[in-house]
Amino acid sequence: MTPQPARRNERSRRAILTAALELLTETGYADLTIEAIAGRAGVGKQTIYRWWRGKGAVILDALTEDLPGVVALPDTGDLRADLRAVLRATVAEFADPALSATTRALTIETLADDDLADQVRDRLLRPQLDAVRTRLESGRAAGQVRADAPLDQVVELLFGPVYHRWLLRNGPLTEVYADGLVDLVLAAIAPRGRD
Amino acid sequence: MTPQPARRNERSRRAILTAALELLTETGYADLTIEAIAGRAGVGKQTIYRWWRGKGAVILDALTEDLPGVVALPDTGDLRADLRAVLRATVAEFADPALSATTRALTIETLADDDLADQVRDRLLRPQLDAVRTRLESGRAAGQVRADAPLDQVVELLFGPVYHRWLLRNGPLTEVYADGLVDLVLAAIAPRGRD
DNA sequence: CCGTCAAGACGAGACGTTGCGTCTCGCGAT
DNA sequence: ATCGCGAGACGCAACGTCTCGTCTTGACGG
Numbered sequence: 287m288t289p290q291p292a293r294r295n296e297r298s299r300r301a302i303l304t305a306a307l308e309l310l311t312e313t314g315y316a317d318l319t320i321e322a323i324a325g326r327a328g329v330g331k332q333t334i335y336r337w338w339r340g341k342g343a344v345i346l347d348a349l350t351e352d353l354p355g356v357v358a359l360p361d362t363g364d365l366r367a368d369l370r371a372v373l374r375a376t377v378a379e380f381a382d383p384a385l386s387a388t389t390r391a392l393t394i395e396t397l398a399d400d401d402l403a404d405q406v407r408d409r410l411l412r413p414q415l416d417a418v419r420t421r422l423e424s425g426r427a428a429g430q431v432r433a434d435a436p437l438d439q440v441v442e443l444l445f446g447p448v449y450h451r452w453l454l455r456n457g458p459l460t461e462v463y464a465d466g467l468v469d470l471v472l473a474a475i476a477p478r479g480r481d
Numbered sequence: 482m483t484p485q486p487a488r489r490n491e492r493s494r495r496a497i498l499t500a501a502l503e504l505l506t507e508t509g510y511a512d513l514t515i516e517a518i519a520g521r522a523g524v525g526k527q528t529i530y531r532w533w534r535g536k537g538a539v540i541l542d543a544l545t546e547d548l549p550g551v552v553a554l555p556d557t558g559d560l561r562a563d564l565r566a567v568l569r570a571t572v573a574e575f576a577d578p579a580l581s582a583t584t585r586a587l588t589i590e591t592l593a594d595d596d597l598a599d600q601v602r603d604r605l606l607r608p609q610l611d612a613v614r615t616r617l618e619s620g621r622a623a624g625q626v627r628a629d630a631p632l633d634q635v636v637e638l639l640f641g642p643v644y645h646r647w648l649l650r651n652g653p654l655t656e657v658y659a660d661g662l663v664d665l666v667l668a669a670i671a672p673r674g675r676d
Numbered sequence: 677c678c679g680t681c682a683a684g685a686c687g688a689g690a691c692g693t694t695g696c697g698t699c700t701c702g703c704g705a706t
Numbered sequence: 707a708t709c710g711c712g713a714g715a716c717g718c719a720a721c722g723t724c725t726c727g728t729c730t731t732g733a734c735g736g
Contacts, residue, residue, distance in 0.1 A: 289684085289685075290683095290684075290685085293683085293684060293685055293686095294685075295685065295686065298685090298686075298687090324687090324688095328687080329686085329687070329688095330685095330686065330687045330688055330689080331687095331688090331689085332685090332686085332687085332688095333685080333686065333687075336685080336686095
C-alpha cells in the first residue's frame with residue numbers, strides 16, 4: 287500500500303523536481319499541471335502521485351533541494367550592515383522573475399492546503415526567520431538592541447513589509463527600499479534615546 | 482457584442498454576489514466554481530461570464546459592495562489609541578474564519594491574475610492604507626511623529642507583519658499582538674529621544 | 677558466489693469525472 | 707425588434723485512479 291522508499295528511483299525523483307522548476311519559470315503557474323510535469327520528466331503520472339500529495343509538495347521539495355534556501359546571514363558586529371545584507375537579498379529574491387514565479391506558485395498552493403502551509407513555514411521560512419532572530423539576540427547582547435524588544439515580532443517587522451509590498455505590488459522592491467526598512471526597524475528597537 | 486449595462490438585471494447581479502460569498506464561507510474556496518455560483522444564484526453561467534472576467538472579479542465586487550470595506554479610522558488626537566483601533570480591527574478581520582476565507586480566495590486569484598491584483602490593490606487596500614497615512618500625517622503635524630519619517634513605508638510597517646503572520650500562520654492574531662505591533666512602530670517613528 | 681524469483685516501482689496511457697468557457701435555444705422585458 | 711435572461715448541451719483540459727507489461731532490486735538456495 288504505502289510505497290517503500292528504499293526502492294525509489296532516484297533518477298525519476300530528480301527529473302520530476304527539475305521539470306517542475308523549469309516549467310514554472312518557462313510557462314508560469316497557470317500552465318503547471320501534473321501531466322505537464324510528468325511529460326517533461328519522462329515519467330508516469332502515478333510516479334508523482336505515489337510520492338507527493340500534489341503540485342505544491344513537489345514545488346516545496348524542489349525548492350528545499352535545489353535552491354540555497356536560507357539566505358546566509360553574516361555576523362560582522364555591525365548589526366545594521368548585516369540586516370541590510372539579508373534584507374537586500376530577500377528583496378532581490380522577490381524581484382527576480384524566476385524565483386518570484388516559484389514563490390507565487392507555492393503561496394497559492396499554501397493558501398489552499400493547510401498541511402502544505404505548515405510544511406512551507408517550518409522547512410522554508412522558519413530557518414530564515416530564526417537565523418535573523420539569532421542575529422538580533424547577538425546584537426542585543428552587544429547593547430545595540432533595547433533589552434525588552436520582542437525579537438519574534440521584530441523579525442516579522444523586517445520581513446512582513448517585504449511580503450506585503452510583493453503581494454500587493456505596492457511599490458518597487460529595491461535595495462534603497464530594503465535599506466530604509468532596516469533603518470526604520472532599527473529605530474524601533476534602538477536602546478533608549480539613541481539612534 | 483459588449484453588453485449594455487442599462488439592460489442589466491439587478492436581481493441577478495445581487496444573487497450572484499451573495500451566492501459567491503455564501504459558498505465561500507460555507508464550503509470554502511476549493512469548492513467555489515462558477516457553476517456552483519450560478520446554481521446557487523439561480524442564474525445561467527453566461528450571465529456571470531457576460532459581466533465578470535472570472536471568480537476573482539466576482540469576489541472583489543462582492544467584497545467592495547457587501548462589506549464595510551475600509552475600517553473606519555478615528556482621529557481622537559491620541560495617535561497610539563487610533564492606530565491600535567485600526568490594527569485591532571484588521572487583526573480581527575484576519576482572525577475571523579468567514580472573512581479570512583474570502584481574503585484567502587481573493588489572494589489566490591490575485592496571485593494568478595495581474596489585472597485583478599491591480600484592482601484589488603486600488604479599490605480595496607489603497608483606501609485603507611491612505612486613511613492610515615493621513616492619520617500619520619496629522620500625528621506628524623501634532624509633533625507625535627518624527628518629521629522625516631517615510632510615512633508610506635510606515636504604513637506598510639503596520640500592515641505588513643499582519644499579512645505576514647496570517648499568510649505564514651506564524652502566530653496568533655490577537656489584540657495583544659496588534660497593540661505590541663503599534664508600540665513597535667511608534668517607537669520607530671517617535672521624535673528624537675522620546676518614547 | 678551467483679542464479680533465480682517474487683515484490684514492487686516504473687513508463688505509458690486509458691478511464692470516468694469535474695469544471696471550464698462557449699454556444700445555442702426559447703422566453704420575457706424594454 | 708432587440709437583447710439580456712435561465713437553462714443546459716458541447717468540446718476541451720486536467721484531475722486522480724486504474725491497469726497494463728517491463729525493469730529493478732533484494733532475499734534465498736544451490
